[in-house]
Amino acid sequence: MPRYAWNTSPQEDKRRYFELIRQGHSGAKAAATVGVSLSCGSLWFIDAGSMSYVESPISSRYLSQDDRIEIADGLARQESVKTIAERIGKSFQSVYKEIARNRKSDGRYQPWYAHNQAHQRRRRPKVRVFTHDDTLRQLVAAKLGKRWSPAQISRWLRRRYPRRTAWHVCVETIYEAVYRGLVLAATGGSLRTGRTYRRRRGRGRSRDGSLKQSTNMTPIAQRPAHVESRRQVGHIEGDLIIGAGQRSAIATLVERKTRLTILVAIRGGHSAQVVGDALIERFTQMPVSLRRSLTWDQGNEMFHHERIAAATGLKIYFADPHSPWQRGSNENTNGLLRQYFPKGTDLSCWTQDQLDEVATELNDRPRLCLNDLTPNQAVRRWWPLHDYPMIRHD
Numbered sequence: 330m331p332r333y334a335w336n337t338s339p340q341e342d343k344r345r346y347f348e349l350i351r352q353g354h355s356g357a358k359a360a361a362t363v364g365v366s367l368s369c370g371s372l373w374f375i376d377a378g379s380m381s382y383v384e385s386p387i388s389s390r391y392l393s394q395d396d397r398i399e400i401a402d403g404l405a406r407q408e409s410v411k412t413i414a415e416r417i418g419k420s421f422q423s424v425y426k427e428i429a430r431n432r433k434s435d436g437r438y439q440p441w442y443a444h445n446q447a448h449q450r451r452r453r454p455k456v457r458v459f460t461h462d463d464t465l466r467q468l469v470a471a472k473l474g475k476r477w478s479p480a481q482i483s484r485w486l487r488r489r490y491p492r493r494t495a496w497h498v499c500v501e502t503i504y505e506a507v508y509r510g511l512v513l514a515a516t517g518g519s520l521r522t523g524r525t526y527r528r529r530r531g532r533g534r535s536r537d538g539s540l541k542q543s544t545n546m547t548p549i550a551q552r553p554a555h556v557e558s559r560r561q562v563g564h565i566e567g568d569l570i571i572g573a574g575q576r577s578a579i580a581t582l583v584e585r586k587t588r589l590t591i592l593v594a595i596r597g598g599h600s601a602q603v604v605g606d607a608l609i610e611r612f613t614q615m616p617v618s619l620r621r622s623l624t625w626d627q628g629n630e631m632f633h634h635e636r637i638a639a640a641t642g643l644k645i646y647f648a649d650p651h652s653p654w655q656r657g658s659n660e661n662t663n664g665l666l667r668q669y670f671p672k673g674t675d676l677s678c679w680t681q682d683q684l685d686e687v688a689t690e691l692n693d694r695p696r697l698c699l700n701d702l703t704p705n706q707a708v709r710r711w712w713p714l715h716d717y718p719m720i721r722h723d
Contacts, residue, residue, distance in 0.1 A: 342363050342364070342365060343441070344394075344398060345362070345363050346359050346360065346363045346365070346370055347394075347441050349362055349363070357370075391447075392417075392419065392423070392427055392444075392447070394440065394441070394444045396417045396419070397427070397431075397440035397441075397443050397444050398440045399413065399416060399417050400413055400417070400424060400427065400428065400438065400440065400443075401438050401439065401440040401443075403416070404428075404438055410424050410425055410428070427443065430446075431443035431444075431446045431447060457506070457509075457511060458495065458498060458502065459502075459506045459511040459512055460511060462495070462496075465495075465496050465498075466506075466511070466512055468486070468496075469482055469486075469498075469503060469506070469512050470512050470513050472485065473507070473512065473513055474513075475690065475693075475694075476668060476690065476691075476694070477694055478694075479500045479503035479504050479507070480500050480697065481694055481695050481696075481697075482503055483497075483498060483499060483500045483503060484695070484697065484701055485695065485701075486498065488701065545635070546627070546634070546647045547644070547645065547646050547647065548646065548647055548649070549624060549646045549647060549648050549649060549655055551646065552622070552624065552646045556585070556622060556624075559585050559586045560586070561586065561621070562584060562586045562587060562618065562619060562621075562708075562711050563584070563586075563618055563619045563620060563621035563622070563711075564584070564585045564586070564621055564622045564624070565582050565583065565584050565585065565619075565620070565622065565623050565624070566582070566583050566585060566623075566624045566625075566656040566657075566658050566659035567580060567581065567582045567583075567608075567623055567624070567625045567656075567659060568580075568581055568625065568626060568656065568659050568660070568663060569581070569595070569599055569604070569628065569630055570663055570666060570667070570670060570676070571599070571676075572670070572673075572674055572675050572676035572677065573673050573674060573675050573676075576598070576675075576677070577595070577599070577675055577676035577677040578595045578598075578599035578604075578630075578676060579592055579593065579594060579595060579666075579670065579676050579679070579684065580592070580593035580595055580604065580607060580608060580611075581593075581659060581662060581663055581666060582611075582623075582659075583658045583659045583662045584619065584704075584708070585658055586707075587699070587704050587707035587708045587711075588658060588662075588696055588698065588699065588704045588707070589692055589704040589705070589707070589708045590662050590688050590691045590692055590704065591611065591688060592666075592684035592685070592687060592688045593607050593608065593611045593681075593684070594607070594679065594680065594681040594684055595607050595676075596677065599630055600630070601629060601630055601631065601632035601633045602633065604630040604631070604633075605631075605632075605633035605634075605636055605637050608637055608641075609636075609637055609640045609641060612637075612640075612641040612643065613640070613641060616711065617642065618711050619708075619711055620641055620642065620643055621643070621644065622643060622644040622645070622646060623637075623643045623644070623645045623646070624645075624646045624647070624648060624655070624656055624659075625645065625646075625647060625648070625656075626647070626648050626653075626656065627647050627648070627650055631645070631647070634647075662691070665691065666687070666691070669687050689705070691704075692704040692705045692708075693705055
């Protein structure tokens with residue numbers, strides 16, 4: 330029987346030994362099959378931190394045993410992590426994390442030990458945090474009740490309770506808890522999306538197309554570059570959300586830099602005359618610094634855009650047909666607003682005061698793009714509190 334020192338045996342022998350162990354063979358039989366002594370096999374087993382499971386195939390997204398062996402071989406050859414990552418088809422960040430997370434206490438990266446550690450962390454079932462922590466469940470339920478998104482709640486928990494790492498739940502954990510009914514009953518109102526289960530496809534917003542204006546329009550291609558960069562406040566994106574039977578509407582305005590949302594009640598249909606009058610009334614109540622430009626789609630409701638521009642001082646630009654991404658902030662906000670105004674709702678039933686309450690609730694949500702400030706907090710520099718009734722004093 331060939332005799333090798335346990336730490337200098339060919340890698341193929343070790344690989345075969347652990348394959349037999351994972352298949353359920355005893356240590357003695359695995360060692361004999363590979364051709365090493367029982368004590369040599371035992372040392373391999375101890376160095377790997379035991380092998381107490383039978384391996385089953387997993388997703389290719391995760392590192393396999395062969396990937397970890399390749400990482401160990403590359404490190405032994407003193408190759409760079411990027412070279413190793415390229416060879417196994419993974420990102421170098423993933424390989425860095427793998428080495429840092431699964432190496433042994435003495436700093437060595439042992440592929441079988443690392444694979445076993447990864448398997449132990451992946452084992453299910455695990456205790457779900459929301460099943461045994463009532464305080465966390467109540468906190469998350471309260472934020473969901475205010476129509477916060479799971480992403481906003483996850484960031485808020487980390488910011489508000491930096492030392493309670495057990496509460497630093499990820500976005501998917503919150504979604505799963507809602508879908509399972511662990512936080513709230515899984516109803517259409519639990520999440521802003523209105524979903525009660527996970528769907529693979531998105532919830533995109535479709536449009537039938539836009540109509541050409543018969544008057545002079547300024548296309549979005551002529552809009553100054555500083556508007557696109559969001560460096561300056563006062564540049565607004567606008568649109569209508571339409572109610573049941575195309576008979577009612579609400580104008581939605583979103584300031585590009587602060588993401589401030591303003592809702593405008595439209596009464597008596599949504600013809601160009603009616604929409605123009607409502608927008609003029611609303612914009613003239615705003616500071617001049619917050620009404621520099623307006624970007625809209627090419628709907629017929631903006632037929633009177635020249636009249637609006639003359640009365641308010643706004644420069645009005647029109648997005649290209651079938652290009653909702655050119656007004657991305659507004660389109661995203663319209664999607665959020667459908668939680669309050671589902672399709673098929675008679676929007677004429679909502680008063681301007683009620684719309685202001687909805688806008689206030691939306692503007693009190695922290696935004697990742699604002700470093701978790703709320704739009705209300707971001708806009709106070711340009712719109713003083715006493716002049717802006719939609720900003721709350723708390």
